[in-house]
Amino acid sequence: MFEQQPFTQVAESVTRHGDTTYALVNCDQPGDCQLLVRGVIDDFEGEALADGSLLGPRSAHNAAVLRQRLPWLQPAVLGLQTSAGFGDRLGIATPGHVLATRGTGVAPIYAQQSVRENTRTGRTPQQVVDDAMWGAFHAGWKEPWGADADHLKTLEDIPPFVAAGYTFYTIDPGEYVDDAADTDDAETLRRKVEQLPWSDLQATLEETSERYQRAFTLDDRTLTFTQEDLYKALGKYGGAVAHTARMARRLQELQGQRPFEMEMSVDETGTTTALLEHFYIASELKRLGVPFVSLAPRFVGRFEKGVGYIGDLDELTQNINGHASIMRYFDNSYKLSLHTGSDKFEVYPIAMQATGGLVHLKTAGTSYLEALRLIASIDRPLFREIWDFTREHYENDRRTYHVSAILSETLPAEHLTDEQLPELLNQFGPRQILHVTFGSVLDTYGADLQRILRAHLPEYYTYIQRHFDKHLAPFKQQTR
Known part of the structure; x- marks a missing residue:
């Protein structure tokens, strides 16, 4: 099923359920994979093909329909x-x-x-x-x-x-x-306890x-x-x-x-x-x-x-x-x-x-860090840029996290050899800096990361599998 060109199917995705077969195809092309449905194509959005099948996007609508069709x-x-x-x-x-x-x-x-x-x-x-x-x-x-x-x-x-x-x-x-209750004096603690929302606790202090x-x-x-x-x-x-x-x-x-x-x-x-x-x-x-x-x-x-x-x-x-x-x-x-x-x-x-x-x-x-590890190996100029960017944003981005990496103990990219770049992902300080700055990095470099990773998905999956x-x-x- 689904052998004919121009579709390149993901073999693991091919699923027959009832009278219909589903598969992801064209995942080697830029952008998202597409959904190919052969059989009952009602409710899916996409292009109806000459042989009666349907080729549709990986959209929220198609995801909802697919969940109804395939309960797992x-x-x-x-x-x-x-x-x-x-x-x-x-x-x-x-x-x-x-x-x-x-x-x-x-x-x-x-x-x-x-x-x-x-x-x-x-x-x-x-x-x-x-x-x-x-x-x-x-x-x-x-x-x-x-x-x-x-x-x-x-x-x-x-x-x-x-x-x-x-x-x-x-x-x-x-x-x-x-x-603060750990160190409050007895009177302060008593006052706090009496002021608890006892109605929400459905009890009294005495009980x-x-x-x-x-x-x-x-x-x-x-x-x-x-x-x-x-x-x-x-x-x-x-x-x-x-x-x-x-x-x-x-x-x-x-x-x-x-x-x-x-x-x-x-x-x-x-x-x-x-x-x-x-x-x-x-x-x-x-x-x-x-x-x-x-x-x-x-x-x-x-x-x-x-x-x-x-x-x-x-x-x-x-x-x-x-x-x-x-x-x-x-x-x-x-x-x-x-x-x-x-x-x-x-x-x-x-x-x-x-x-x-x-x-x-x-x-x-940690899966995001494995993505950066792969980037450090296949696009070193981009990783150098990201590393310096994270060092600039770390002190601000760390505020909502419990981390202890010290920025001054790390080196800017210009002082690192190409061989040292992936090793940053194995070091305490750099690893935390890269970890907590993900939001800033994705705002600025998200499109670049997606483009490169989508072109190297098998390698990325291998990195993730090894790590997990x-x-x-x-x-x-x-x-x-």
Whole structure:
């Protein structure tokens, strides 16, 4: 099927379902691939050909029709499977993600972008889902995959993601986390606790004190809330729990009968999430009926963008084991989520051993860095220009990220040999600088990057697969 010229088909995409066959063709030509439909062509937009087939664009309209025809191309809920999220800031990386995922048993989230990332890349939630769907179709992926509306902060953030068919919603109530509660004096803490939105928490302070001021026996430890411990947990996270509950109610209203999953993320805050605080958060979310499938606490040490874990691994091991024991107390009903998880290769085996596979890995930006690695090898003048550009924009663009790269410790492009350019992607400081300046780079060089990468897609997919094979190997070995 589809052998005749002038079409060059993507073999993995050829799909027969019912009385109709679908394929992507002409992907070796400039611009996007085209959709070829032979059989029932109703509802698709495009050019009707003499033989009765249809040649159409990779448009939002055709994506919606194709999702209805091929149900596995619709994002799905993934439940408690070991899972991984793949951010794609360029919208062309999904076939590489599929290559790395296939055969691992890890449930993938191929569409994953935050409001912040969409703002910086100029993409909409619908475009992100459509790009991931076309990529999954391109690679012949027919297993469940998810779509993550990442780091939603306000009620107003939600509707565009619901309209686009997302199935996983990461709620980030970080603005309601009061880090100062860790060090507040007793009177200040008491005043803050009394002023919590108790109506949203559907409880009183007296009821909450009675519920928590006791000992809880876990599988390997006992957690005991003193009044001071409880007030610190309430002062720090009570507002965040209330906001998460509000976000959940809004999601339930908008989603209706459509299934969805939620994650609560407090990783991008200034202080570590104590074990007692994790216990309080999980217990309250369950009491309030929030349908959360994963929780991202702030672990000890530092999880910074694009680089390995910063801190003592023995301490992290103890910390993750403690968080996992709380998860088990609640009947393993949710997963621990590793945010800013890309390139933390030393952390993955620790997390898998502690959780028995109840873990979600969230990566973002690392596929973009692999694109720059390829550019550094095939278009060195452009990469030199981009490197100097990122050094100029780093101090401004870093403001919304937890990073510690020091600009003065890096060299401008004129002081680097051609052989040194790809090595920048292996170095702590340059890697973070390139990571957090993606929005500025795409504003200025986005068209150039797309043109070059689209001309070298097989190489780009190879780079991505190699990089994510290393990410997913520990999860594949111990998948539940």
